[in-house]
Amino acid sequence: MAKMMAGSCSCPAPLLSLSPSVSSRLSPVCDVRTAVFSGAFQARKLCFRSASLRESFSLLGEGASLLLLPPAVVPAGKPRRRAGGRSFGSCCWRAEATSDVTELNQAWQKKKKKTARDTNVMIVGATGYIGKYVVKEMVKRGYNVIAVAREKSGIGGKASAEQTVVELAGATVCFADATDVDSLKSAIGSRGRTIDVVISCLASRTGGKKDSWKIDYEATKNSLEAGVAAGASHFVLLSAICVQKPLLEFQKAKLRFESELANYGNGLTYSIVRPTAFFKSLGGQVQSVKGGGPYVMFGDGALCACKPISEADLASFIADCVTDEDKINKVLPIGGPGKALTPMEQGEMLFRMLGKEPRFLKVPIGIMDFVIGVLDNLAKVFPNLEDPAEFGKIGKYYATESMLVLDPETGCYDADATPSYGNDTLEAFFDRVVREGMVGQELGDQAVF
Numbered sequence: 001m002a003k004m005m006a007g008s009c010s011c012p013a014p015l016l017s018l019s020p021s022v023s024s025r026l027s028p029v030c031d032v033r034t035a036v037f038s039g040a041f042q043a044r045k046l047c048f049r050s051a052s053l054r055e056s057f058s059l060l061g062e063g064a065s066l067l068l069l070p071p072a073v074v075p076a077g078k079p080r081r082r083a084g085g086r087s088f089g090s091c092c093w094r095a096e097a098t099s100d101v102t103e104l105n106q107a108w109q110k111k112k113k114k115t116a117r118d119t120n121v122m123i124v125g126a127t128g129y130i131g132k133y134v135v136k137e138m139v140k141r142g143y144n145v146i147a148v149a150r151e152k153s154g155i156g157g158k159a160s161a162e163q164t165v166v167e168l169a170g171a172t173v174c175f176a177d178a179t180d181v182d183s184l185k186s187a188i189g190s191r192g193r194t195i196d197v198v199i200s201c202l203a204s205r206t207g208g209k210k211d212s213w214k215i216d217y218e219a220t221k222n223s224l225e226a227g228v229a230a231g232a233s234h235f236v237l238l239s240a241i242c243v244q245k246p247l248l249e250f251q252k253a254k255l256r257f258e259s260e261l262a263n264y265g266n267g268l269t270y271s272i273v274r275p276t277a278f279f280k281s282l283g284g285q286v287q288s289v290k291g292g293g294p295y296v297m298f299g300d301g302a303l304c305a306c307k308p309i310s311e312a313d314l315a316s317f318i319a320d321c322v323t324d325e326d327k328i329n330k331v332l333p334i335g336g337p338g339k340a341l342t343p344m345e346q347g348e349m350l351f352r353m354l355g356k357e358p359r360f361l362k363v364p365i366g367i368m369d370f371v372i373g374v375l376d377n378l379a380k381v382f383p384n385l386e387d388p389a390e391f392g393k394i395g396k397y398y399a400t401e402s403m404l405v406l407d408p409e410t411g412c413y414d415a416d417a418t419p420s421y422g423n424d425t426l427e428a429f430f431d432r433v434v435r436e437g438m439v440g441q442e443l444g445d446q447a448v449f
């Protein structure tokens with residue numbers, strides 16, 4: 001548990017949600033409320049307005065030491081967030097981590113001296129929808145890319161080793177099993193290389209319960225271990241914005257790894273990238289609508305919204321995490337350009353582009369609840385139905401929860417707080433799918449994401 005120290009003051013105390021052990025140390029100064037959050041702690045009504053600050057705050061764990069300072073100490077106009085360390089400003093109170101800030105900055109400065117050509121970047125999950133684009137982008141930027149792949153990769157394991165080498169042109173392809181740390185270590189070691197940066201785009205291809213823990217947690221952790229053993233000092237993680245509200249198994253697995261990564265220490269820096277929806281998840285109805293079908297949506301079509309981002313734009317953002325100082329030791333929610341769109345707005349856009357009269361099919365969300373309920377009950381007797389029940393829950397989650405920054409204070413999603421990046425719009429993507437179909441945009445093995 002993080003240690004906290006409070007500065008003395010006579011102004012109204014901030015409201016904090018802390019574990020009992022922390023609160024006992026703070027009680028003389030602060031008005032301490034209840035609640036514990038995932039092994040760390042979280043400010044509730046403190047002046048931290050930004051969700052990402054709040055997340056960073058909750059990610060602090062063992063060994064971090066926070067100093068609470070009264071308002072007078074914070075000069076007006078001082079930046080509220082400093083890059084390069086676990087340090088957080090606020091508008092009236094300030095909480096500052098006193099852990100290994102200097103050490104981290106030193107490691108980063110050393111790294112910055114290397115050119116792209118001198119930097120060895122290991123990419124795991126290199127054969128995935130996003131991973132392929134990250135390999136392309138890093139090769140384009142001149143890095144030495146070591147792409148880790150399986151001998152049979154892609155959806156359904158359809159791509160051969162030879163095809164993978166062609167697909168990942170410009171990178172050194174290294175065949176290994178990411179679920180086995182020794183396999184990873186020896187594959188990297190056999191090349192006699194050191195690694196500077198690891199980028200993980202690993203993800204379960206099914207979203208099933210066991211597979212999520214095996215890939216989104218264990219295999220990702222293996223890649224961290226193998227990378228560090230080969231000298232890596234920065235780790236870029238492709239995560240997901242939906243882990244803010246973790247109801248699904250893959251989200252819990254990702255969050256566990258995020259937390260371990262953020263607390264790894266030993267001078268390892270990190271960037272945790274949490275993107276909103278991918279284009280592939282939104283293009284599934286283009287062809288059927290083009291063929292005269294209705295646009296299908298749940299509820300009134302406004303239950304959720306997202307700011308979709310293209311593979312190329314996201315890959316570019318991930319590549320920036322290797323060089324940009326303002327992206328180190330950060331949790332980075334990221335969306336594409338333009339405003340947030342509900343399913344109804346996406347459908348309207350599609351009909352407009354096709355020059356067709358809008359026709360919607362609104363499905364009550366209760367139908368999903370019914371199916372999930374039945375599967376959940378059956379899974380108690382037939383364990384092999386656990387995953388189908390989980391897939392139902394994933395479907396419902398995406399139909400009802402927005403892929404936007406969640407304000408934990410209000411419990412509402414906030415489109416304005418969700419940063420935009422890149423140039424590729426959903427409209428241009430729909431236009432391409434109308435002309436060329438969904439080639440390259442296939443969903444995973446269970447077609448849930």
Ligand SMILES: NC(=O)c1ccc[n+]([C@@H]2O[C@H](COP(=O)([O-])OP(=O)(O)OC[C@H]3O[C@@H](n4cnc5c(N)ncnc54)[C@H](OP(=O)(O)O)[C@@H]3O)[C@@H](O)[C@H]2O)c1
Nearest residue numbers: 125127128129130150153154202203240276277278281449
């Ligand atoms: N879909 C969305 O809208 C959305 C939005 C935000 C965030 N995300 C997140 O983005 C992440 C990446 O998504 P993606 O679509 O790029 O994933 P993907 O296409 O399914 O790629 C997954 C990668 O992980 C590898 N992998 C899976 N199982 C493996 C195993 N057993 N052993 C070794 N490697 C394995 C795959 O290798 P193979 O090619 O060998 O199978 C592939 O390289 C996911 O974490 C997802 O949650 C998705």
